[in-house]
Structure formats: structure tokens, C-alpha cells
Amino acid sequence: MTVPEEDRLYPWFRDTWDALVQRVRDDRVPHAVLLTGAPGLGKRALARRLAHLLLCEASAEHAPCGTCPRCGLLRAGSHPDLHTLMPEDGSRAIRVDAVRALGASLGLKSQYGGFRVAIVSPAERMNTSAANSLLKTLEEPPQGTVLLLVSDQPSRLPATIRSRCQLVPLQAPSREAAAEWLEAEGADREAVELLAVTGNAPLAAVRLQQEGAGSALGTLVDQLAGVARGQITPVHAASQWRKEQATLVVDLLMAVAMDLARTQGAGVKPRISRLNQLPQGLDWEKLHGFLDELLEQRRLADHPLNTQLVLESLFIRWSDLCPREGIHG
Amino acid sequence: MKIKLQREALLRPLQSVIGVVERRQTLPVLGNILIVADDNGMTLTATDLEVELVAQTTPEITEPGQITVPARKLMDIVRNLPEGAEVAVSVDGDQAVIRAERSRFTLATLPATEFPTVEDIGETRPLVLPQRDFRELIEKTHFAMALQDVRYYLNGLLLELEPGKLRAVATDGHRLALGELEGEVTAEQLQQVIVPRKGVQELLRLLDDADDQVRVELGGNHIRVSLAGLRFTSKLIDGRFPDYQRVIPTVDDRVMEAEREPLRQALVRASILSNEKYRGVRFNLGENELRIQSNNPEHEQADEELTVTYGAEAMEIGFNASYLLDALHAVDGDQVRMGLVDSSSSTIIEDVNDRRYRYVVMPMRL
Numbered sequence: 001m002t003v004p005e006e007d008r009l010y011p012w013f014r015d016t017w018d019a020l021v022q023r024v025r026d027d028r029v030p031h032a033v034l035l036t037g038a039p040g041l042g043k044r045a046l047a048r049r050l051a052h053l054l055l056c057e058a059s060a061e062h063a064p065c066g067t068c069p070r071c072g073l074l075r076a077g078s079h080p081d082l083h084t085l086m087p088e089d090g091s092r093a094i095r096v097d098a099v100r101a102l103g104a105s106l107g108l109k110s111q112y113g114g115f116r117v118a119i120v121s122p123a124e125r126m127n128t129s130a131a132n133s134l135l136k137t138l139e140e141p142p143q144g145t146v147l148l149l150v151s152d153q154p155s156r157l158p159a160t161i162r163s164r165c166q167l168v169p170l171q172a173p174s175r176e177a178a179a180e181w182l183e184a185e186g187a188d189r190e191a192v193e194l195l196a197v198t199g200n201a202p203l204a205a206v207r208l209q210q211e212g213a214g215s216a217l218g219t220l221v222d223q224l225a226g227v228a229r230g231q232i233t234p235v236h237a238a239s240q241w242r243k244e245q246a247t248l249v250v251d252l253l254m255a256v257a258m259d260l261a262r263t264q265g266a267g268v269k270p271r272i273s274r275l276n277q278l279p280q281g282l283d284w285e286k287l288h289g290f291l292d293e294l295l296e297q298r299r300l301a302d303h304p305l306n307t308q309l310v311l312e313s314l315f316i317r318w319s320d321l322c323p324r325e326g327i328h329g
Numbered sequence: 330m331k332i333k334l335q336r337e338a339l340l341r342p343l344q345s346v347i348g349v350v351e352r353r354q355t356l357p358v359l360g361n362i363l364i365v366a367d368d369n370g371m372t373l374t375a376t377d378l379e380v381e382l383v384a385q386t387t388p389e390i391t392e393p394g395q396i397t398v399p400a401r402k403l404m405d406i407v408r409n410l411p412e413g414a415e416v417a418v419s420v421d422g423d424q425a426v427i428r429a430e431r432s433r434f435t436l437a438t439l440p441a442t443e444f445p446t447v448e449d450i451g452e453t454r455p456l457v458l459p460q461r462d463f464r465e466l467i468e469k470t471h472f473a474m475a476l477q478d479v480r481y482y483l484n485g486l487l488l489e490l491e492p493g494k495l496r497a498v499a500t501d502g503h504r505l506a507l508g509e510l511e512g513e514v515t516a517e518q519l520q521q522v523i524v525p526r527k528g529v530q531e532l533l534r535l536l537d538d539a540d541d542q543v544r545v546e547l548g549g550n551h552i553r554v555s556l557a558g559l560r561f562t563s564k565l566i567d568g569r570f571p572d573y574q575r576v577i578p579t580v581d582d583r584v585m586e587a588e589r590e591p592l593r594q595a596l597v598r599a600s601i602l603s604n605e606k607y608r609g610v611r612f613n614l615g616e617n618e619l620r621i622q623s624n625n626p627e628h629e630q631a632d633e634e635l636t637v638t639y640g641a642e643a644m645e646i647g648f649n650a651s652y653l654l655d656a657l658h659a660v661d662g663d664q665v666r667m668g669l670v671d672s673s674s675s676t677i678i679e680d681v682n683d684r685r686y687r688y689v690v691m692p693m694r695l
Binding site for chain 2: 069072078
């Protein structure tokens with residue numbers, strides 16, 4: 001499937017977009033907006049679209065025109081009144097120097113006499129000093145500036161930042177809508193299945209699928225089944241994954257465990273097609289204990305823990321969870 | 330696009346605009362130079378999104394067009410061509426071809442539509458004044474600008490238009506420099522703009538000590554200065570400059586007059602033994618006498634005596650020597666006047682015979 005256009009309007013944002021456009025038309029654009037929602041929804045595309053709408057010359061329309069000279073500059077990424085703050089290459093954090101530089105350029109008047117827009121994404125990547133430095137701008141923004149913060153973990157932002165932004169929470173589409181959209185875009189069947197992993201976030205599903213998560217999910221379900229039957233050891237299962245796949249495996253395990261909990265608790269059809277290979281009738285409390293453990297691991301994803309050990313412990317947890325069928329584990 | 334011109338006709342405009350092309354830029358197109366060839370000749374544009382420079386030249390144009398090419402590479406190529414060579418520039422697909430004598434270069438290009446230019450700065454009342462005067466106005470005031478102050482409106486030079494006058498003011502909160510230029514200013518009402526530091530420095534680089542006229546335009550968001558063959562545009566700082574009139578003291582009794590050069594030299598010597606960070610020096614004023622003292626944490630001490638003209642009551646006041654030296658450096662005349670109020674109020678420094686430039690320095694508690 002094609003690479004998403006950077007300021008494209010995804011159908012699941014239509015209502016939010018209409019509301020934002022209305023605010024622009026009413027001349028009530030907030031000075032700071034915090035767009036939040038799950039990863040892979042297209043939040044940044046929405047922020048860009050809003051920025052483009054504000055900076056487009058023919059801005060009376062419902063969408064940026066895409067044809068005026070300003071839109072040309074926006075497409076090329078060289079519009080002088082649009083600033084984008086992202087972690088620099090090879091760095092995970094948005095540093096204070098970058099935020100200070102942004103403050104300095106917002107202190108200058110706009111090139112084309114309209115809005116000055118800054119997109120900070122992912123906003124939670126600002127380190128403490130960077131966030132504090134941004135507060136200065138958030139507290140007293142020069143007239144005609146709009147700050148667009150994008151975050152999938154707004155809880156990691158300082159409360160002082162959150163409270164100074166207009167919050168726009170973005171919801172994932174329903175599973176049906178997401179699947180429909182993926183099919184219309186010509187995405188792989190695997191991507192649709194991966195919606196279960198991404199919490200129905202369609203772009204995240206596409207990304208995962210392109211990273212080969214579809215087959216990884218198959219492998220993982222096989223491993224889980226094998227471990228449950230005592231055919232393979234947790235240590236062996238863990239050794240099959242590479243270091244950089246750890247986060248993915250934790251996410252996939254999480255999806256599997258959640259789906260198990262769903263099917264077992266509510267008796268609905270599993271979202272992951274091969275889930276029925278796994279043992280049924282698991283201990284309810286232990287399953288939730290497993291989920292807690294996974295959540296905890298995901299929280300520690302950034303830590304340089306030994307991947308092999310982390311995965312081993314998760315597989316061991318899983319094997320403890322499964323009822324023994326006469327085989328001594 | 331197809332043009333032909335002498336090496337020098339291309340090199341000179343290139344050299345005058347290359348200064349604003351930053352070595353390390355986040356956007357590739359900012360490392361390029363915009364070349365536009367049309368009925369009006371050819372322009373070369375460079376920008377760092379804050380300052381824009383446009384240079385003009387007149388080549389032989391066989392086919393008009395516009396394109397952007399890597400600035401430094403083009404500059405290096407043209408500079409190293411033999412003198413007097415005829416250079417031909419043409420665009421072929423997404424590449425620019427440069428030919429001169431038996432050399433041929435192919436440069437990567439980016440479309441001109443990706444290059445952010447400042448076309449129109451809005452309606453302005455242009456101001457025409459001698460280059461030398463404008464340069465002097467900036468030169469004698471710009472040093473008092475703040476450097477990376479959080480009060481971002483101080484990191485620039487205030488230009489103020491009022492009927493018959495152009496005024497420049499810079500301050501960093503500790504000292505202030507004010508200069509006035511009388512001339513035909515057709516402002517109907519007071520107009521203030523703050524030119525950012527970078528723009529001020531670039532302007533100083535461009536302005537010559539020459540008699541010809543420059544055209545200054547103040548727009549809502551930009552200042553534009555047109556020189557012969559070159560146009561400078563800078564964004565303005567968005568903010569209100571503090572009311573500087575309130576900090577300029579009016580003094581009539583405690584006035585000290587001194588010869589500038591001896592005072593300056595005494596200050597330079599005294600500041601050697603002042604605290605390296607705060608550079609504090611103490612002024613003791615008595616009947617026609619000034620003593621300048623300084624000491625540092627190592628208990629070393631400097632003592633200077635100077636004969637001055639002073640008739641009011643004796644007083645003592647501390648200053649940062651650097652601020653005084655900056656002001657004394659900017660004054661041209663041989664005699665300077667210092668107007669003092671008391672040991673905790675700022676002092677005003679000016680040329681005895683030229684009151685267009687005034688400097689205010691805050692005292693220091695020693």
C-alpha cells in the first residue's frame with residue numbers, strides 16, 4: 001500500500017477535523033493544542049493538516065488548497081512560518097537547545113504576515129529542561145502563534161504543559177471501520193489481523209505488518225502453543241527472537257493475552273485467528289497477573305535490560321499459567 | 330534557463346549574499362541559492378529564514394527561468410575559475426550545467442518553488458538617507474544590544490521613526506545606547522520596529538562608509554534596506570520595546586567633563602585589577618578631580634587620578650568598566666560629559682559637542 005500523505009485527512013478524524021476547522025473559521029484558534037491518542041492513528045498528519053490549513057493562502061476552504069505557493073513551500077518543508085520539533089537523528093529526546101531555538105524564532109514576526117505554527121511531536125520526548133523551556137512560550141505565546149503538541153503518552157508530559165494546552169483526544173476507529181479502511185487501501189490481510197495488536201490503530205497495523213509482525217505473530221502463537229504443551233522450553237522459545245524484536249514480542253504477547261481474556265471472559269470470537277490453538281480455560285487470576293507483568297515490561301521497554309532474560313521470564317510466566325497435561329515442566 | 334556572463338559579474342553578487350547561507354542548515358533548500366533570470370536581469374537570493382539578501386547582476390539572457398543550486402559549491406567553482414572567464418549557466422532537467430572555457434560542472438538543483446522568499450513587505454514609506462549616516466547610527470548603538478536574553482525584544486536594535494528623525498536604541502538592561510539622525514523623515518506618527526541581532530550584524534557588514542544613498546523601508550513584519558545592486562530584508566522581532574525615555578536621566582548640577590582619551594586609558598588600566606567577572610571600578614569625584622579605584626579578590630589594587638571639570642559636591646559611585654569603555658569608544662569627540670545623579674542612579678555619557686548620541690550606564694554597588 002502507498003505511503004500515507006503527510007497531511008491527509010483520515011476518515012476516523014473527520015468529526016474532530018470539522019470541529020477544528022470551525023474554530024479556525026470562527027477565529028478562535030487556541031494558542032496551544034495537545035493532540036493525544038494511540039500510536040499509529042495519524043495524529044501527526046492531523047497536526048500537519050491543521051498547520052497547513054492555517055498557513056495556506058486560500059484558507060477560506062475546508063482544507064489546505066495544496067496549489068498555492070505557500071502550500072508548495074509547506075510540501076517542500078521550507079515554509080518559514082512552520083516550525084517542527086522532533087528528536088534529532090540518533091537521539092531519543094527533544095533537547096532544550098531546540099526548544100530555545102524555537103522560542104527565538106517565534107519571537108520574530110511571521111514571514112508572510114499570518115500565523116506562526118510549531119509542531120512538537122512526539123511531545124513526551126522533550127526532556128525536563130526542554131519541557132520547562134517550552135513552558136515559557138506556552139505561558140506567553142506571541143500573538144498569532146499556534147503550538148501543536150502531539151503525544152501518544154500525554155501522561156509523561158509535565159502537568160504544567162498539559163494544563164496550558166487545549167486537549168484534543170483522538171479515538172481509534174471501530175474495528176470494522178479500521179478493517180474496511182485497510183481493505184480499501186489495499187492492505188494485506190495480515191494488517192487487518194494486526195489491528196488486534198494495535199488497538200485498532202490502522203497506520204500502526206500497516207507499519208507492524210511491513211515490519212514483518214504478521215509472521216512474527218504466527219510464530220509467537222506457535223511458540224505459546226508449544227510451551228503450553230511442554231514441547232518446547234521457554235528458554236528455547238525466547239532464544240528465537242532477536243534483541244531488537246523484544247518490544248514487538250512484548251506487544252504481541254500483550255495482544256494475545258488480551259484476546260484470550262476477551263474470548264474467555266465474554267465468550268466472543270477471537271480476533272487473532274489462530275488463538276484456538278492455545279489452551280482454553282486458563283486461570284482467570286493468573287491470566288491477569290500475566291497481563292500486569294506484560295504492562296510492566298512494556299513500561300520498561302526503554303531500559304537496557306537483557307532481552308533474552310526478559311523474554312524467558314515472560315515465557316516461563318506463560319508456561320506456569322497453562323494447565324499441565326501430565327507432562328512435567 | 331540559459332544565461333551567459335563574466336566570472337566577475339557572477340562572483341561579486343555571490344560573495345555579497347553567501348554570508349547568510351548557514352553551513353549547517355536543517356533544510357536542504359536553505360543551503361541553496363535562488364537564481365532568477367527574467368526581463369529585469371538576474372537576481373541571486375540567499376536566506377536563513379531570518380535575513381534575506383538579494384543581489385542583482387546583468388547577464389546575457391537567452392532563456393529566462395528560475396532554479397536553486399547549492400550555494401557554496403557554486404561559489405567555490407566560480408571563485409576558482411580563471412579571471413575574466415565567460416561563464417554560461419543553463420538548466421537541463423533537474424540539473425544545472427555551468428560551463429567556462431574548458432571546464433564543465435553539473436550541479437544538483439531544487440525547484441525554485443521550494444525556496445522561501447520575502448516578496449512583498451507591505452505598504453511602507455521609504456526613507457532615503459546617506460549610507461555613511463545610517464552605518465554610523467547602527468555602529469554607535471548596536472553594541473548595547475542584549476545577547477540571548479529571555480526578554481527577546483532586547484536582543485535587537487530599536488529603530489524609531491518620528492517626523493524629522495530616525496532614532497536607534499539598544500539596551501541590555503544594564504546600559505543603553507541611543508542615537509538620533511535628523512533628516513527628511515516623512516513619518517506621520519511614531520513608528521517603532523526592532524531589528525534582530527543577526528540582521529543588525531549583517532547590515533553592518535553590508536553598509537559602507539560611503540556617500541551614496543540607501544533606501545530603508547519599514548514594513549509590518551520586515552525591514553528592507555536597498556543598496557546599489559543589493560537588497561537586504563530581515564524579519565523583525567515581535568514585541569514591545571521598553572519605554573527607554575524613562576531611564577534617561579536629566580542632569581543639570583552634577584556634571585563632570587573630561588578629556589575622552591585620558592579617561593579611557595585610565596579606565597583600561599584600572600580595570601586590569603578589577604574583578605574579572607563584574608569588572609567593577611569605583612569613581613571618587615571631588616573638586617576638579619576624579620579618582621578611579623579598583624581591586625580584586627586577590628587584594629590587588631589600582632588607583633588612577635585624573636584632572637576633570639567638576640564643581641558640584643563630592644560623590645562616590647561604582648561602575649562596570651566595560652560598559653563605560655564601550656560608551657567612550659563609541660564617542661568621537663575629544664571631550665565627554667558625564668551627568669550623575671547620585672551613587673545609586675544611572676549616569677549619562679555624551680560628547681560635549683555632539684548630543685545626537687547618548688549612553689546611559691547603570692551604577693554598580695561595590
